[in-house]
Amino acid sequence: MSTDSNTVVLIIGGGLGGLALAQLISQSSSSVKVLIFERDENEYVRDQGYCIGIDRTGLEVLTKIRVLDHLLSDESGSCSILSSFQILNQYLQKLLALKADDIKLIYREHLRRALLTNLDVQWNKRFVSYKMLDNGVEATFHDGTSVHGTILIGCDGARSLVRAQLIPGFERTDLRIINCAGTVEQSDDMKKIRQLVHDSLVRILGRQGHSMLILPFRQLWIWSLSWPEKEDHEERNTSPTQLVEKVRRHFDNEELVRFIERSTPSSHLAPFRMHSALCLKQNPFPNNPRVTLLGDAAHPMTTQAGKGANTAFADAFDLANLLINPSSSSLSEYEQKMFKRGFAAVKMSLSNTKMIHLTGWSALLRNSILSIIGYTMALISIITTPFRWYRKKHD
Numbered sequence: 001m002s003t004d005s006n007t008v009v010l011i012i013g014g015g016l017g018g019l020a021l022a023q024l025i026s027q028s029s030s031s032v033k034v035l036i037f038e039r040d041e042n043e044y045v046r047d048q049g050y051c052i053g054i055d056r057t058g059l060e061v062l063t064k065i066r067v068l069d070h071l072l073s074d075e076s077g078s079c080s081i082l083s084s085f086q087i088l089n090q091y092l093q094k095l096l097a098l099k100a101d102d103i104k105l106i107y108r109e110h111l112r113r114a115l116l117t118n119l120d121v122q123w124n125k126r127f128v129s130y131k132m133l134d135n136g137v138e139a140t141f142h143d144g145t146s147v148h149g150t151i152l153i154g155c156d157g158a159r160s161l162v163r164a165q166l167i168p169g170f171e172r173t174d175l176r177i178i179n180c181a182g183t184v185e186q187s188d189d190m191k192k193i194r195q196l197v198h199d200s201l202v203r204i205l206g207r208q209g210h211s212m213l214i215l216p217f218r219q220l221w222i223w224s225l226s227w228p229e230k231e232d233h234e235e236r237n238t239s240p241t242q243l244v245e246k247v248r249r250h251f252d253n254e255e256l257v258r259f260i261e262r263s264t265p266s267s268h269l270a271p272f273r274m275h276s277a278l279c280l281k282q283n284p285f286p287n288n289p290r291v292t293l294l295g296d297a298a299h300p301m302t303t304q305a306g307k308g309a310n311t312a313f314a315d316a317f318d319l320a321n322l323l324i325n326p327s328s329s330s331l332s333e334y335e336q337k338m339f340k341r342g343f344a345a346v347k348m349s350l351s352n353t354k355m356i357h358l359t360g361w362s363a364l365l366r367n368s369i370l371s372i373i374g375y376t377m378a379l380i381s382i383i384t385t386p387f388r389w390y391r392k393k394h395d
């Protein structure tokens with residue numbers, strides 16, 4: 001692949017990955033032209049959700065995007081730091097606690113808005129299909145218009161139409177797990193939750209595969225509740241009252257019940273079904289010279305490892321480098337690297353999802369194993385404390 005002053009990159013999808021790619025190309029090359037097409041009518045039409053956890057991989061990329069300098073600074077007020085993950089049982093007893101390696105929580109809407117800075121997104125452009133041409137590629141939109149470019153990047157998310165055309169056999173599995181989320185104003189009368197959550201992400205493992213996550217963000221606690229589906233399409237019929245009932249039945253703690261009761265339905269993210277790509281061992285990307293994918297379009301995964309956006313940012317970084325400097329690597333090298341990273345994240349996310357929704361004996365066994373790991377880690381920490389203290393003193 002070669003690029004010159006006539007190179008036009010067509011980016012389909014103005015989500016987190018597509019915008020990061022556009023920023024990285026635009027800030028480093030004035031010769032490569034970037035055109036972004038987004039199906040939403042405008043920037044404000046869709047609620048972007050509350051916050052997103054950015055790990056080291058994602059942060060390494062975001063800190064390279066100049067328009068994000070202010071957002072990522074301590075003064076912006078858009079970010080906070082998570083210091084640990086805790087896994088609890090249904091009685092809110094700690095099974096395991098791990099350091100979170102300083103995951104940054106960023107206000108999603110602020111991140112998207114900052115990523116839009118100086119970019120001229122073409123809104124209300126729903127991609128329909130592409131056509132390969134001798135000298136490029138042509139994208140067609142639902143309004144009947146089409147555009148010509150040198151290369152087309154599908155950044156159109158988990159249900160990507162670009163992927164559907166590029167890899168017709170690609171499967172996304174319905175995991176038959178329902179997930180919903182919401183927020184609660186932080187308050188001092190929720191003593192147990194305040195004490196546990198403080199600056200931690202807390203995962204509570206309830207009965208019959210019900211699992212709840214709570215994390216602090218600004219003045220809010222963000223929660224999500226997920227469970228294995230019992231009846232077909234439960235996501236369509238779960239009311240706020242039923243959510244409260246679920247928490248009462250599957251978690252043995254009255255404060256948790258009051259917590260969910262206090263969550264206003266207007267803050268709820270409607271229940272949705274979880275899907276994932278299969279854990280592929282072989283690279284499915286056909287190495288088309290003019291069409292490739294990035295982020296959820298390439299490797300849709302569950303949310304339960306917090307890897308989706310972080311992986312999309314890493315893809316954007318590698319792909320931008322290739323488009324700006326084509327002699328550095330090839331499209332097939334990008335796809336191989338993106339495949340390895342993306343499907344490792346798919347696998348990790350899927351194992352987390354399966355692990356937290358176990359039922360019956362497997363769930364009891366899981367809790368015992370987590371507890372043993374927790375005690376062993378605490379013991380190792382106690383035993384090694386004098387050595388760590390000695391090393392610190394002499395460093």
Ligand SMILES: Cc1cc2nc3c(=O)[nH]c(=O)nc-3n(C[C@H](O)[C@H](O)[C@H](O)COP(=O)(O)OP(=O)(O)OC[C@H]3O[C@@H](n4cnc5c(N)ncnc54)[C@H](O)[C@@H]3O)c2cc1C
Binds near residue numbers: 014038051295306311
């Ligand atoms: C509740 C929840 C919590 C999450 N938490 C985290 C987290 O903490 N950390 C993390 O790393 N990830 C998290 N994720 C995952 C993360 O949001 C996604 O992995 C990430 O947004 C993927 O970026 P993307 O650009 O590939 O796709 P998206 O952000 O989904 O963007 C795709 C864009 O393409 C547009 N589009 C779709 N079809 C078309 C079309 N035909 N034509 C034109 N435009 C189109 C869409 O409107 C959208 O704007 C979470 C996801 C959810 C649902």
